[in-house]
Amino acid sequence: MKHIWPFAFGRRGDELQEEIESHLRMAAAERVARGDSEQVARRGALREFGNVPLVQDITRYTWGWAWLEQLVQDCRYAVRGIVGRRWFSASIIVTLALGIGLNTMVFTLVYTALLKPIPVPGGARLVTIQNRSLIRNDRIMPMSYPDFEEYRSQSANLFEYFEAGSNIGGILSEKGLPPQAYAMQDATGGFFLMIHAKALLGRAFLPTDEQPGASPVVVISYKLWKERYAGSREVIGRQVQVNGLPATIIGVMPDGFSFPNNIDLWMPFKHTPDLDKRDHRTQWGYGILKRGVTLRQANAALNWIAARLAKQFPEDKDLGASVITFRQRFSGGPVRIIYLLMLGAVGFVLLIACADVANMMLSRSLSRQREISIRTALGATRWRIVQQLLIESVLLSTAGGVLGLGLAAAGVHWLDLATTTIRPYWIEFTIDYPVFWYFAGLCIVSGLLCGIAPALRSSKPDLIEVLKEGAHSAGRRRGGWLSGGLVVFQFALTLVLLTGAGIFIRSLYRSLTINSFIPARQLWAAWLQLPDSRYKDSDARMRFYDQLLAQLHSIPGVSHAAIVSNVPGLGAAQQQIELGNRPIANPVKRPWISHVAVSPGYLNTIDLPLLQGRLFNETDGSADHEAAIVTREAAARLWPRQDPIGKRFRLFDDENKPTPWITVVGISANMVQDIQTSDPKPLLFLPFRQEGWSGATLIVESEVDPVESMRKAVQSLDPMLPLFEPSRLDKNVSYSRQILFLSFLGDIFLGFALIAMLMASVGIYAVIAHATSSRTQEIGVRIALGATKRRILTLVMKRGLWQIGCGLVLGLGAALPVAHIMTLLPIGGVRSEPAILMAVAAVLASVGVFACWLPARRAAGLDPVKAIRYE
Amino acid sequence: MKPRAQQYQNRIELLQGTLDMLILQTLQWGPRHGYGIVQALRTESSEVLQVETGSLYPALHRLERQGWIRAEWKQTESNQRGRFYRITASGKRQLASDLNRWERMVVAIGSVMRARPEEGEA
Numbered sequence: 001m002k003h004i005w006p007f008a009f010g011r012r013g014d015e016l017q018e019e020i021e022s023h024l025r026m027a028a029a030e031r032v033a034r035g036d037s038e039q040v041a042r043r044g045a046l047r048e049f050g051n052v053p054l055v056q057d058i059t060r061y062t063w064g065w066a067w068l069e070q071l072v073q074d075c076r077y078a079v080r081g082i083v084g085r086r087w088f089s090a091s092i093i094v095t096l097a098l099g100i101g102l103n104t105m106v107f108t109l110v111y112t113a114l115l116k117p118i119p120v121p122g123g124a125r126l127v128t129i130q131n132r133s134l135i136r137n138d139r140i141m142p143m144s145y146p147d148f149e150e151y152r153s154q155s156a157n158l159f160e161y162f163e164a165g166s167n168i169g170g171i172l173s174e175k176g177l178p179p180q181a182y183a184m185q186d187a188t189g190g191f192f193l194m195i196h197a198k199a200l201l202g203r204a205f206l207p208t209d210e211q212p213g214a215s216p217v218v219v220i221s222y223k224l225w226k227e228r229y230a231g232s233r234e235v236i237g238r239q240v241q242v243n244g245l246p247a248t249i250i251g252v253m254p255d256g257f258s259f260p261n262n263i264d265l266w267m268p269f270k271h272t273p274d275l276d277k278r279d280h281r282t283q284w285g286y287g288i289l290k291r292g293v294t295l296r297q298a299n300a301a302l303n304w305i306a307a308r309l310a311k312q313f314p315e316d317k318d319l320g321a322s323v324i325t326f327r328q329r330f331s332g333g334p335v336r337i338i339y340l341l342m343l344g345a346v347g348f349v350l351l352i353a354c355a356d357v358a359n360m361m362l363s364r365s366l367s368r369q370r371e372i373s374i375r376t377a378l379g380a381t382r383w384r385i386v387q388q389l390l391i392e393s394v395l396l397s398t399a400g401g402v403l404g405l406g407l408a409a410a411g412v413h414w415l416d417l418a419t420t421t422i423r424p425y426w427i428e429f430t431i432d433y434p435v436f437w438y439f440a441g442l443c444i445v446s447g448l449l450c451g452i453a454p455a456l457r458s459s460k461p462d463l464i465e466v467l468k469e470g471a472h473s474a475g476r477r478r479g480g481w482l483s484g485g486l487v488v489f490q491f492a493l494t495l496v497l498l499t500g501a502g503i504f505i506r507s508l509y510r511s512l513t514i515n516s517f518i519p520a521r522q523l524w525a526a527w528l529q530l531p532d533s534r535y536k537d538s539d540a541r542m543r544f545y546d547q548l549l550a551q552l553h554s555i556p557g558v559s560h561a562a563i564v565s566n567v568p569g570l571g572a573a574q575q576q577i578e579l580g581n582r583p584i585a586n587p588v589k590r591p592w593i594s595h596v597a598v599s600p601g602y603l604n605t606i607d608l609p610l611l612q613g614r615l616f617n618e619t620d621g622s623a624d625h626e627a628a629i630v631t632r633e634a635a636a637r638l639w640p641r642q643d644p645i646g647k648r649f650r651l652f653d654d655e656n657k658p659t660p661w662i663t664v665v666g667i668s669a670n671m672v673q674d675i676q677t678s679d680p681k682p683l684l685f686l687p688f689r690q691e692g693w694s695g696a697t698l699i700v701e702s703e704v705d706p707v708e709s710m711r712k713a714v715q716s717l718d719p720m721l722p723l724f725e726p727s728r729l730d731k732n733v734s735y736s737r738q739i740l741f742l743s744f745l746g747d748i749f750l751g752f753a754l755i756a757m758l759m760a761s762v763g764i765y766a767v768i769a770h771a772t773s774s775r776t777q778e779i780g781v782r783i784a785l786g787a788t789k790r791r792i793l794t795l796v797m798k799r800g801l802w803q804i805g806c807g808l809v810l811g812l813g814a815a816l817p818v819a820h821i822m823t824l825l826p827i828g829g830v831r832s833e834p835a836i837l838m839a840v841a842a843v844l845a846s847v848g849v850f851a852c853w854l855p856a857r858r859a860a861g862l863d864p865v866k867a868i869r870y871e
Numbered sequence: 872m873k874p875r876a877q878q879y880q881n882r883i884e885l886l887q888g889t890l891d892m893l894i895l896q897t898l899q900w901g902p903r904h905g906y907g908i909v910q911a912l913r914t915e916s917s918e919v920l921q922v923e924t925g926s927l928y929p930a931l932h933r934l935e936r937q938g939w940i941r942a943e944w945k946q947t948e949s950n951q952r953g954r955f956y957r958i959t960a961s962g963k964r965q966l967a968s969d970l971n972r973w974e975r976m977v978v979a980i981g982s983v984m985r986a987r988p989e990e991g992e993a
Contacts, residue, residue: 015954018952018954019904019905019928019953019954020924022904022906022952022953022954023905023924025951026904026906026907026947026949026953027906029949029951049924050923050924050925051925054925055925055928055929058928058929059928059929059932062929062933062936063936
């Protein structure tokens, strides 16, 4: 226990050396005494003693911490080697930096999007609570207020906080400013306390603001404050109207805050009679679990309550409860798979980078064989050499990693900027501890990955051969298949990556061109919501819409105007359907179908061709004139090989109540109503009159921007009514968000694939160039003996071409299943297309051939005289 | 039949144990340095035992770790610095038990080697 500290073993090592030295001196002295000359005596003593460094090594092992000493020694040696071969090391470091940097960046993305607790105290325990339908695949849905209260009061032992809110539109109006609509959260009093949210100005609301009789207050977002009130501090205490009712602004939230997602206005709950109905489901629950309470326990407890409620109240029949993490609710689903796919893709890039580095080290190790042979001859064990080489590669990869961390930090910053418009506010891209550990692990693993093959191989050199002849002739054959294998592996991986990117980009292109018949550049859309307080029934609403349509038609430059429930591409309502001649008694077995409600002019407005039958007229949709137009796809699914015109069906609402029988009057061409799926799914058009919804989207075809005229038309009918999100159809926010997301992913994948291709090409170039340079003499002889340029070219390129060929064949084998898997992903419009595979393979092959051709051309142009003398 | 590896291990153990005992024995007569130990073993065994330095120094350092010998730097007769090893009390106890074991083994091996066949080729 005397020698614990590192400096102690340095001293002890010196002692050992001195001890051996004194041994040698004594032995020599004795030989001198016997009559030998000094020199002969010294040599004799040394010979008698044996291998001095080896004895030192073995003796040190008995000290127990020889490994540490060796490690330090190896590190020192490795650093010397790395610094000594500056360019070689730099190229390795840059390659690894690219690989590790990309991986760290993507891991940051994935970790942030999927795993990182949201940045509030107790964020890891933040959950959402909602109902789920036991008869509709556990689809989640909001709770009714009375149910929420039961859940809350009976689960006090599980939750630190249990609050609820509903997403409703909030129309802010006051004197001197036009009414404007915002996303509003109507929430229980503890909403802000739950997430420890403090206001930037004024205060957030408290449970006391929810009590009956409390004066009505509203909290606004930073964005709203800046845009509507130009950041004026006088805004606190301002009297405004929200949805026509007076309220006082009491607080402005900090920049970026929009909990739970994209909210600009928050109001404490007001207890309206509707709220007490158990079938009025508007509440989404949010809660923070108590420490130690698992999701499973919370789910079990709430479901038990739900089961009891289901027995007690008919409205709650078939309802269960669901508690999921906040993360899962807002970034679960298909997105998850995409992120994991991305992680996989970038892992490929790292593998390719490692293969590159391994290849460089292999070629390097050929020239190092002499050194290693000498060390082996001097008694170094194989493991000692492997260990030393691995330390060198881990050091290199760490250096690459540090550089990569810089790259990743820049990338993460870019990611943060690039996604500000398309990510929820609580997602922040930063490099955290878990990311750092992942990064550190990557450095070591990739160092081992790219070092192990060269280390194992070069630690077992053919001693005599190498010492006798030099590395050139000895290493070639054995090094060949290993580095060749690495190149094949690289090309195969790159092909898979490029295929993935190709499929992504192709599907992006497809989703840009779906519904190409729609003149999106001339179509303008905006939506409005008729408040129940002023438009009591369907008749009142239809009167308003009829008047509005007439006004819209009279705007100069407007050629078509129509009303629709959902803009093309952004989904549709779904209801269960039953056909007239095939009654289905069991509600669970009824199929679901998408439908949009439209005014008579809609099909003409979006230029969707009618194939058969007639368009809607003004009487369709009124009582006893229930009608529908179906797409060709819907017709083929619902009435295969029959004429659907005149057929009847009915739909069922959430309460399982059927609509009157609806008659099919026309068949339209197919269209894609939901770009998430991008395939034309069966779709029904119903007359707007039939549905009489309070919300509607106005859609207008016009040569010039009609938004102002549209707003005026609306205001002339109802001055209190705002127009939401007016935009040209091709620039629609949510629509372009979808596209942005896809194109963002497409960019990333393409980037990965290009980097991979570059690396693979550099890899094959390096291998061929090295192989060629070690054959310089041979090539010189061939040229001198009369070989033509062509022959030299084929000689040099043959091996590279073989490797590319094998790589491509293997890659095709792997890319086919990958392409197939991608088509199964629910990310819209992904199709496996052989054309993509072929194109990608062709590109990769030509790049690879070019990379082989460069060194081959140089070899063919060699001066035979110089080449033969080359060493 | 014993597995190869085990046979191999036994051989090593025997040699090692013997060398340790021999070193302790030479130190019984007074402190010595490594070279002195080699010389002593050689002369005492009438030039039969030739200790490899590759075994001697690791053994010395191992014995020191066990606490059976202690080392210090001193001047030699020829006025040179040398690392002298001295046997400790626990080293003496170890030597006694090693010697005991060794003697029993010599007797055992001897009786095997000198045994007459009791049956077989009369």
